[in-house]
Amino acid sequence: MSKFFINRPIVAMVISILMTIVGLVAMSGLPTAQFPDIVPPQITVKTTYTGADALTVEKAVATPIEQQMSGVDNMDYMYSINANNGEMTLNVNFALGTNANTDQLLAQMRQGQAESQLPADVRNYGITTAKATSSPLLMFGLYSPNGTYDNVFLANYAYININDQMTRVKGIASITVFGAGQYAMRLWVRPDQLAKLNITIPEIINAVNAQNTVNPAGTIGAEPVPTGQEFTYAVRAQGRLESVEDFGKIVLRANTDGSIVRVSDVARIELGAQTYSLQGRLNGKPAAIVALYLMPGANALEAADGAKKLMEKLKQSFPPDLDYVVALDTTLSVTEGIKEIQHTLIEALVLVILVVFIFLQGWRATLIPLLAVPVSLVGTFMLFPLFGFSINTLSLFGLVLAIGLVVDDAIVVVEAVEHHIEHGMSPKEATLRAMEEVTGPVIAIAVILAAVFVPTAFIPGITGQLYQQFAVTIAISVIISAFNALTLSPALCAMLLKPKVKGSGPLQKFYDGFNRMFAKVTGGYVGICRIAIRRSLISFVFLAAVTVSIGFFGKVVPSGFLPDEDQGYLFAAVQLPDAASLQRTSEIARQAEELIQSTPGVKYVTTIVGYSLLSQVTSTYSAFFFITLENWSERKKPEEQYTAIKTDLSKKLGGISGAIAFAFPPPAIQGVGTSGGATFILQDRAGKDVAFLAENTTKFIEAARKRPELASVSTTFRPNVPQLFLDVDQDKVLKQGVALSDVYKTLQSFLGSGFINYFNRFGRQWQVYVQAEGDYRTTIDNVGQFYVRNNKGEAVPLSALTSVRNVSGPEFTMRYNLYRSAQINASAAPGFSSAQVMRALEAVFAETMPTDMGYEYMGMSFQEQKAQQGVSPAVIFGFSLLCVFLILAAQYESWSLPFSVLLGTPIAVAGAFIALLLRGQEFNVYAQIGLVMLIGLAAKNAILIVEFAKMEHEKGELSLIEATLKGAQLRLRPILMTSFAFILGCVPLAIASGAGALSRQVMGGAVIGGMLAATCIAIFIIPVTFYVVEKRSPKGATGVASHAGGPDKVDGSEKAAGKAGDGHA
DSSP: OOHHHHHOOOHHHHHHHHHHHHHHHHTTTTOOOOOSOOOEEEEEEEEETTTTOHHHHIIIIIIIHHHHHOOOEEEEEEEEETTTSSSEEEEEEOOSSSSSHHHHHHHHHHHHGGGSSSOOOHHHHOOOOEEOOOSSSEEEEEEEETSSHHHHHHHHHHHIIIIHHHHHHHTEEEEEEEEEEEEEEEEEEEHHHHHHOOOOOOHHHHHHHHHHHHOEEESSSSSSSSTTTOEEEEEEEOOOOHHHHHHHHHHHEEEETSSSSEEEHHHEEEEEOOOOEEEEETTTTEEEEEOOOOOESOOHHHHHHHHHHHHHHHHHHTTOOOOEEEETTTHHHHHHHHHHHHHHHHHHHHHHHHHHHHHHHHHHHHHHHHHHHHHHHHHHHGGHHTOOBBOHHHHHHHHHOOOOOHHHHHHHHHHHHHHHHHHEEEEEHHHHHHHHHHHHHHHHHHHHHHHGGGGGGGOHHHHHHHHHHHHHHHHHHHHHHHHHHHHHHHHHHHHHHOOOOOOOOOOHHHHHHHHHHHHHHHHHHHHHHHHHTTTHHHHHHHHHHHHHHHHHHHHHHBOOSSOOOSSSEEEEEEEEEEEHHHHHHHHHHHHHHHHTTTSSSSSEEEEEEEEEEETTTTEEEEEEEEEEEEEEEOOOOOSSSSHHHEEEEEHHHHTTTEEEEEEEESSSSSTSSSSSSSSEEEETOOOHHHHHHHHHHHHHHHHHOOOTTTEEEEOOOOOOEEEEEEOHHHHHHHHHHHHHHHHHHHHHHSOOOEEEEEEEETTTEEEEEEEOGGGGGSSGGGGGGGGETTTTEEEEEEEGGGGEEEEOOOSSEEEEEEEEEEEEEEEEEOOOOOOHHHHHHHHHHHHHTTTTTTEEEOTTHHHHHHHHHHOOOHHHHHHHHHHHHHHHHHHOSSSSSHHHHHHHHHHHHHHHHHHHHTTTOOOOOOHHHHHHHHHHHHHHHHHHHHHHHHHHHHHTOOHHHHHHHHHHHHHHHHEEEHHHHHHHHHHHHHHHHHHHHHHHHHHHHHHHHHHHHHIIIIIIHHHHHHHHHHHHHHHIIIIIITTTTSSHHHHHHHHHHHHHHHHHO
């Protein structure tokens, strides 16, 4: 094959050019993402049971739906949140890799089966089933720089002008506007005025219902009419009311004296908000927060881009003194991280060229490996569309690591050709001869580096997806580079390389010095190898010790799943004592905002008062903060680094009195769970009451807080929120001749918001509410000021029909897989990994919980647990070793020879662990990928020595020991060249900074550590293992003897070599 291309170099060039062009075309059409598509689909079922409390919603709504939903195909887990405002949200999480649309259909069918068992009010309200993610992709903060507009205007401007257009952006699933409720016509009534004019709430409701209606009137002159009708007119009558004035004119009663009582006489009417339970702020100023959620499986970058472009366009029609900022952009870390990796690629390339130039000492020789890089790397993208891959952090990692690998094959070829040119051959002859020698090793190295990653294709779940992108990228680029080394490189060698002419400049002096030093190093290396072979027992004891130490390192280095990266934003939450009012929460949130804004490195703080992202429930005593950090390039000082900011915030927030406040990281993978750290679910599996779960949750948290692994432990479960129970005495109601529905209508209007009907304005439909003025709702005693009418037309005070008592109950309940549960969020203390946090929580559970309790994980923790229960890293590693062993055995037609190649691997692995230990990093998915890769890399060095030693020995001119030493001597230069090219190519990874730097540091550090160990230590062991294995194998003793003229000769030369070795020593 090589001969053909040496004779026809243009064919080789054309193939390479075509591969590069196809790669570039494929690259331009590929989507960009942070990770491959590894977010499991989540389907959300939502409905509301108006006026019901949390326990009622749980029993009447959640339970029947869950019973039907349980066991739906491919379900991982489900959990429902049932709140005191009557809302029920059921989240069903499906297995990774299933089709979200199919999952939605299946969930919808199951929900349909439960519908007949639900209360009529819930069926009338409607139940929605939709694809969803739990945390926002983007958040826009809409604010008024000079304070012209209030919260209600800002939020409704977003509802009317932004919402609908945003939902049409590709990839956006849903939009939530935090900040204020939608517009509503509010009738604020005063009980004293009602009593004075003898008007009751049901009368107001009936009057509005009668006079605010849609009234179609018909047409004049419509057929059939007598002949001669010349015109037809549509007749319009007074329809729905639109303005505050119109509602004020609604007639409540016409008195006998001719006077009229209107709504405006008993109520203050305003265009207000539907609810007042949320407040949005941006850096402490009133704002409407427009949160955009991503459609599962959609491309985050495309969706965010589309939304930002649309927002820019909408801004042109904003009224004066209205502006917006991108308050949170979770895709920034992706674009930044990808930029960083592109820089790393260029840095790696420069370092690799430098190494090659120093070793090959000539631009012609350097150019050949250099050309291999773009062809192999860009060519890799050709196959991406076939595998459905995207350009993401993992595939780009693969490319950075591949830079050092793809030059290897070309270096081996060039070095071999140069070697023969130095011995007086013409470039073409030298190339032909060199290709005979190196074709075997080149193919072996490529196949092995690709084979190492084969097992990773079988790993299930998120880990598998992470591995596969990376593995396939490297495998493809290595195979393309081997193809290049057999086609393009030899063709270029024959054309470009010339016998070296000695120059006289300073560069030549440097080369001479380098070559003299290298000759000494080679001499020393061969000498040490000779001693090591003679004292092979010590070498093997050393090897065994290194292998045993790996087990020790494996236990010492903390293991993790995905690192807590600097994603450019953080979350924080504030929780006040149960039943604290929104005003108190708003005040504490203001203190928190000031503390957060005073932290160096913070750009925006977006506050939502009255909401918690952790529990996803609206409550007056919670506030939530999205903290956006300054761009990575602007955060250079130590106190502006992610970990420093996180520690600083936790300390500051911990000092707030009157509330629990804490900061925590976002999830490692956008869309899996709502927070970083561990999400632990404590279940009451015996189905007892709320108090039982509450008592055990408290006991669990107290014990968990004593663990050194856990920095913070909190729960979203609020079991004992003070509440009031209003008892309507039905006997009295009936005796007094009052309609029971009137009592409840009045109560609802007094305490909650009594919904009446709809009105139209701004081209939309809004709701009409009646409620008591705020002054009359401060205590429960005010209920006595309201009256209802009995069947005789007399006014009866509500206080005569009702009594009040204090009770306590949950703010919301959570059910996980049909059991009532409490969600516990724990974050790792510095120096501990997520896996250690999970072990600690499980240990606390085992020590403190009765048998009636159980536990599960949710979100990212569920995926991590699944990964731990799946294929362990040791099994993957072992399987990779086995693959390499089998391929080597097939290649060398020997069962023993592969051992001499693979026995150096433990040294590389130990090197990687030591690097992780020294840098204080955890052994996570990225480090595991690095280890698997090291098998291939360590084997590569060994193959070069073994292949040549075997070739020399088979010629029969040299004894086994001399052949071994000659192989080691000849291949030291290419081994050091390829290894240092690879190591320097990884240096930019190991010292990375900026977005997503942690994963790069872990992988770069582990691979460099392993490769240094393989290059500096293992190369002394490989000749020993080859010599011992060949000597022990029957083929080594007999197969070669026939070449060398009988066994005596081999024996004699062995002794001679030994003597020479003694002398040398």
